[in-house]
Amino acid sequence: MRRSHGDPRGRKPFRKRPGHDRGARSEGHQSRPQPDQVTRGGNYSRELQSLLTGIGTPKPEPFKADRFQTEALAALEFEDVLVTAPTGSGKTWIAREEIRRLLATGKRAWYTSPLKALTNSKYQEFGEEFGAERVGILTGDRKENSDAPLIVGTTEIYRNQLFDALRGGEDVRVDLVIFDEAHYLGDEDRGHVWEEAIILTPPRIRMLLLSATVGNARELARWIEELRGVPCRVVTRPGDRPVPLRAAFLLPDKKLVSLLGPNGKLNREIATIVAQGDETDRPRRDYRRR
Amino acid sequence: MPATRTLDACAPIMKLRMPEMPPATMLTALGSYNLLPAIVFLPTRRRCDEAASEAALSRRATADDRREARRDFMRSYVEQHPEIRDHRHWDTIVRGGIASHHAGHMPAWKLVIEKLMSAGLLDGIFATATVAAGVDFPARTVVITVADRRTNRGWESLTASELQQMTGRAGRRGKDKVGFVIAAPGPHQNPQRIAELLAAPPDDLESQFRATYTSLLNLLDAFGSFAQVRDIAERSFAFRNLLPRIHHLEKQREANVNQIRAELQLKAINLPVESVLALERLASARSRLLEGTPQTRREVRQQWLNKVVQPGRIVAIGRSGRRLALVYSRTLDGVTAMREDGRFSSFPLQRVGRVFAPIFSTRPERAEEAFDEIHDRGDQLALPEPKLRDAQAGEDEAIKLINDAIDALAPAQAATAEREAVVTTLWSLQAPAAAMEKANREIENLRAEIWEPFERSARVLDHFGYLDFAKEKVTERGKWLADLRVDRPLLIGEVLQRNLFASLEATHAAALIAALAADEDRDYGELELEDAIVSLLIKFEEISFEVSTAEWKQGIEAAPEINFSAASAAAHWANGVGWDELVRETRAEEGDLVRMLSRTGEALLQIAGLRGTHALAAELASRTAEIILREPIR
Numbered sequence: 001m002r003r004s005h006g007d008p009r010g011r012k013p014f015r016k017r018p019g020h021d022r023g024a025r026s027e028g029h030q031s032r033p034q035p036d037q038v039t040r041g042g043n044y045s046r047e048l049q050s051l052l053t054g055i056g057t058p059k060p061e062p063f064k065a066d067r068f069q070t071e072a073l074a075a076l077e078f079e080d081v082l083v084t085a086p087t088g089s090g091k092t093w094i095a096r097e098e099i100r101r102l103l104a105t106g107k108r109a110w111y112t113s114p115l116k117a118l119t120n121s122k123y124q125e126f127g128e129e130f131g132a133e134r135v136g137i138l139t140g141d142r143k144e145n146s147d148a149p150l151i152v153g154t155t156e157i158y159r160n161q162l163f164d165a166l167r168g169g170e171d172v173r174v175d176l177v178i179f180d181e182a183h184y185l186g187d188e189d190r191g192h193v194w195e196e197a198i199i200l201t202p203p204r205i206r207m208l209l210l211s212a213t214v215g216n217a218r219e220l221a222r223w224i225e226e227l228r229g230v231p232c233r234v235v236t237r238p239g240d241r242p243v244p245l246r247a248a249f250l251l252p253d254k255k256l257v258s259l260l261g262p263n264g265k266l267n268r269e270i271a272t273i274v275a276q277g278d279e280t281d282r283p284r285r286d287y288r289r290r
Numbered sequence: 291m292p293a294t295r296t297l298d299a300c301a302p303i304m305k306l307r308m309p310e311m312p313p314a315t316m317l318t319a320l321g322s323y324n325l326l327p328a329i330v331f332l333p334t335r336r337r338c339d340e341a342a343s344e345a346a347l348s349r350r351a352t353a354d355d356r357r358e359a360r361r362d363f364m365r366s367y368v369e370q371h372p373e374i375r376d377h378r379h380w381d382t383i384v385r386g387g388i389a390s391h392h393a394g395h396m397p398a399w400k401l402v403i404e405k406l407m408s409a410g411l412l413d414g415i416f417a418t419a420t421v422a423a424g425v426d427f428p429a430r431t432v433v434i435t436v437a438d439r440r441t442n443r444g445w446e447s448l449t450a451s452e453l454q455q456m457t458g459r460a461g462r463r464g465k466d467k468v469g470f471v472i473a474a475p476g477p478h479q480n481p482q483r484i485a486e487l488l489a490a491p492p493d494d495l496e497s498q499f500r501a502t503y504t505s506l507l508n509l510l511d512a513f514g515s516f517a518q519v520r521d522i523a524e525r526s527f528a529f530r531n532l533l534p535r536i537h538h539l540e541k542q543r544e545a546n547v548n549q550i551r552a553e554l555q556l557k558a559i560n561l562p563v564e565s566v567l568a569l570e571r572l573a574s575a576r577s578r579l580l581e582g583t584p585q586t587r588r589e590v591r592q593q594w595l596n597k598v599v600q601p602g603r604i605v606a607i608g609r610s611g612r613r614l615a616l617v618y619s620r621t622l623d624g625v626t627a628m629r630e631d632g633r634f635s636s637f638p639l640q641r642v643g644r645v646f647a648p649i650f651s652t653r654p655e656r657a658e659e660a661f662d663e664i665h666d667r668g669d670q671l672a673l674p675e676p677k678l679r680d681a682q683a684g685e686d687e688a689i690k691l692i693n694d695a696i697d698a699l700a701p702a703q704a705a706t707a708e709r710e711a712v713v714t715t716l717w718s719l720q721a722p723a724a725a726m727e728k729a730n731r732e733i734e735n736l737r738a739e740i741w742e743p744f745e746r747s748a749r750v751l752d753h754f755g756y757l758d759f760a761k762e763k764v765t766e767r768g769k770w771l772a773d774l775r776v777d778r779p780l781l782i783g784e785v786l787q788r789n790l791f792a793s794l795e796a797t798h799a800a801a802l803i804a805a806l807a808a809d810e811d812r813d814y815g816e817l818e819l820e821d822a823i824v825s826l827l828i829k830f831e832e833i834s835f836e837v838s839t840a841e842w843k844q845g846i847e848a849a850p851e852i853n854f855s856a857a858s859a860a861a862h863w864a865n866g867v868g869w870d871e872l873v874r875e876t877r878a879e880e881g882d883l884v885r886m887l888s889r890t891g892e893a894l895l896q897i898a899g900l901r902g903t904h905a906l907a908a909e910l911a912s913r914t915a916e917i918i919l920r921e922p923i924r
Binding site: 052054055058060086087088117134140141142156161163166167179183185186187188189190191192196199200209210211213214215216219220223225226234241242243244245246247248249250251252254256259260264265266267270271274282 | 308309312314316319320322324325326397399400401424428430433451455456457458459460461462463465466467469470473475476481483484485486488489491492493494495496497498499500502504505508509511512513522525526527528530539544772775888889891892895915919924
């Protein structure tokens with residue numbers, strides 16, 4: 001059980017509030033403290049309570065696709081799509097559903113990823129999902145079922161297939177290519193491979209790029225559009241995070257304070273404490289350093 | 291055991307100095323706020339391992355009903371990955387519920403930790419930033435301990451995107467209603483910066499497009515001309531990002547042309563814009579000549595030194611000149627060089643006496659040879675110093691010619707007064723003309739920025755016979771090199787071309803390929819190398835030097851050096867030692883060994899693919915790859 005290991009000394013402040021973690025506050029307003037709960041918070045200060053309120057596991061909900069996911073899927077029928085969203089927010093779902101759709105109509109897909117570890121886990125995942133006989137894997141040292149309609153592999157291998165096809169004057173037998181972790185295009189050592197792959201992919205092949213949030217997504221999409229003569233839609237997850245994030249600072253005396261003040265800038269209290277510490281901590285620091 | 295303080299020595303100075311919270315204290319504090327499980331990001335692998343052991347030790351005594359579950363969970367993986375059974379962190383995980391996760395660990399071990407975490411069986415993971423990239427394993431809380439990150443270039447501030455990758459691990463979808471990012475105290479913490487980075491927009495994706503031998507050979511072979519390869523290169527995101535600047539310059543240029551045209555029209559001068567440009571070119575050529583002509587002997591010497599003193603050359607220090615030094619680098623008017631006693635010194639350019647013609651390698655181990663050669667034949671090898679008279683002669687003549695050409699620009703048949711007016715107007719338009727020329731040059735430079743590296747690579751490939759530069763064709767040799775998709779194809783190509791590979795034993799083949807597949811500066815222990823392998827590697831180093839020299843001549847950055855310690859580790863592995871023994875003897879980190887050997891195996895498989903042209907080498911490579919890619923490398 002998640003909740004049984006909070007504190008070795010057995011102080012579990014939030015367990016005193018029955019229903020807090022589980023049912024009572026699952027309306028999705030978790031980032032805003034509610035007055036009736038704040039007052040029940042034991043010996044915590046008002047600020048700390050508002051920082052910590054709402055911790056816990058949400059009530060399980062049946063899966064329902066987000067708007068950005070369905071938008072991306074719908075667009076893919078005619079356009080290239082660049083999805084930017086943080087990890088864990090459901091980019092893979094889009095890829096999986098599109099692959100399902102293609103495989104059902106007898107078409108072929110290539111799923112590229114930057115890391116061998118990711119490739120291996122996707123191979124397993126897709127094998128379980130679509131049937132092992134329909135999935136193949138190609139990495140630098142692994143080649144299995146390479147004629148399958150769905151291939152997972154490293155971006156380098158996909159790029160190499162494009163080179164081979166160009167030189168042999170043949171066509172690449174694929175209808176959709178998915179670039180997972182497409183922001184690797186900016187990787188110092190290997191980024192050029194992504195660019196080569198995007199440039200050389202024939203325009204008839206649909207392209208789905210899954211990327212972490214980047215500043216110039218539109219720029220990137222416009223480039224792809226001009227390059228391939230096919231519209232490229234940017235789909236972003238609104239409200240950018242699947243789970244809301246709070247920021248805090250853990251002070252040397254183990255007190256927890258919000259990192260940001262009400263204005264979104266550094267909490268004044270931290271600035272003050274840090275400035276104090278600058279003077280008073282000096283002897284202690286020397287002792288600690290050995 | 292206290293966490294190491296190595297950071298103090300190399301991190302940039304920051305005004306905030308706070309004591310660092312011991313890992314066990316930190317986890318206990320987080321637990322008291324119900325903020326576990328947490329991923330704590332630490333700057334180095336070693337600190338992750340130490341922090342995990344430390345924290346686990348102090349948590350062993352506390353009640354935790356998940357110990358059995360963890361043990362069973364891990365045992366269920368042992369069958370598939372036997373190498374995790376005796377892992378030194380087994381107890382840390384089972385009894386403490388804490389793990390360390392970084393690139394130094396085996397892939398299988400990391401996988402088990404990821405699974406344990408998603409099963410909710412761990413309280414904390416100490417990880418380097420590499421966890422943030424790629425693998426999806428979230429926690430309720432992520433802890434940021436330093437505002438800097440170690441990169442190849444030393445310590446650098448976190449970027450907004452890097453912090454975002456880390457905070458992306460906070461809050462498990464379906465398991466947490468809210469996730470936390472917590473800045474922990476430490477001497478290199480900077481809450482102000484963390485707050486700013488959290489608010490900052492995500493970084494732009496920057497193109498890393500570049501010329502590689504593999505892309506050049508494949509594209510040229512597919513498309514058949516440099517023009518078409520250039521066309522492909524100019525469809526890159528990198529080139530697109532230059533376009534706004536190019537368009538801006540083109541607009542500027544157009545404005546200049548219009549200005550000149552309008553002025554000519556206004557003065558009713560029937561001359562094309564080109565005449566104004568021609569005058570500008572002639573005038574600036576004249577002033578360059580005048581400026582560049584040395585007026586004194588000292589200047590002549592300075593100009594000459596500036597040209598000939600370059601890295602790899604040996605110079606004599608001082609006029610008397612028996613003290614020699616091998617030049618390593620140059621600044622505008624200074625030299626850094628290695629003296630014969632092996633020590634480095636820097637001195638002003640003027641102190642250089644004689645300069646000797648040959649350009650040597652700047653590798654310290656080759657310096658002695660170089661010095662010997664100069665001692666033996668220095669008098670023949672010294673470069674002649676130019677004299678002042680030589681430098682000035684010829685230029686008077688040239689200036690006269692230019693003056694004549696300038697005169698000829700104005701229409702000869704016109705009356706003197708009219709000629710005067712035309713000349714005055716032409717001169718008055720020099721500013722826009724110069725701006726136009728400048729824009730032209732800049733446009734050309736920008737356009738060349740993407741393509742030029744391809745051209746330079748093409749010249750290197752031409753030098754080694756893989757490509758015919760004049761005919762713009764990939765040679766027969768180049769066709770198989772195009773198929774060799776490894777990090778440093780040219781080096782392996784030359785090894786194959788010179789028949790160094792095909793007759794080797796598998797052990798030696800493994801050593802050779804590992805030497806260049808490994809990270810240049812990573813240490814894989816100092817196992818003893820057989821003499822045969824050492825002499826093989828020395829031969830290989832000569833090839834590598836030849837390749838680097840050809841690249842250097844084309845202005846291509848020299849390839850990293852080959853890694854002897856990787857060669858010895860790979861040779862042992864190819865000899866059939868067990869994994870535990872290899873790890874024990876090399877004292878290298880398991881993750882590094884796995885990566886190095888797996889890359890070696892991949893490169894060997896690439897060679898194995900050249901069955902059509904290199905049957906023997908391919909057969910050997912295939913056999914060797916099979917030996918290398920045995921468990922746990924797969």
